[in-house]
Amino acid sequence: MSFKFEKLIIWQDSMSFGEKIFTFSKGFPDDEKYNLISQIRRAADSVALNIAEGSVLQSNAEFRKFLGYSIRSLSEVVTCLYKAxxxxxxKEDHFAELYDESYKIMNHIIAFRNKLD
Structure with a gap:
């Protein structure tokens, strides 16, 4: 048995991305613990969390709303990446890698959302 969201590639990709952000942010200075570290981790985790929450016992319209929250959380992650x-x-190459992955996930979420009734 599994939850509906576990089968969604957008959820799987978002989970993986959140873990990359968590690991990456470990390298931030200690004085960012309650600022940028907390913000980027919460935003990255929120992407998958909103996909999961929206997929369970929700209408398609409600699910679309939660997918919108995920997209907005991704834009928050990208802004935190710019801050970093x-x-x-x-470094520029690592920024570009995470930026590109954010963009890919965002486009997949948008495409998925557009297919909902």
Whole structure:
């Protein structure tokens, strides 16, 4: 048995991405613990959490709303990535890799959302 969301590639990709962000943010300075570290981790985790929450016992319209929350959380992650880049916590190539993955996930969520009634 499994939950409906576990079969969704957008959820699986979001889970993997959230773990990458968690690991990456371990390298931030300690004085960012309650600021950027917390913010980027919560935003990254929120992507998968909203997909899961929206998929269970919701109408398609309600699920679409939760997918919108996931998309907005991804934009928050990207903004945090820019903050990390500006503060020199991330190298350009790693920034580009995480940015591209964010963009890919966002487009997959949008495409999935557009297929819902």
């Amino acid at each position: 880049k500006y503060r020199r916590y991330i």
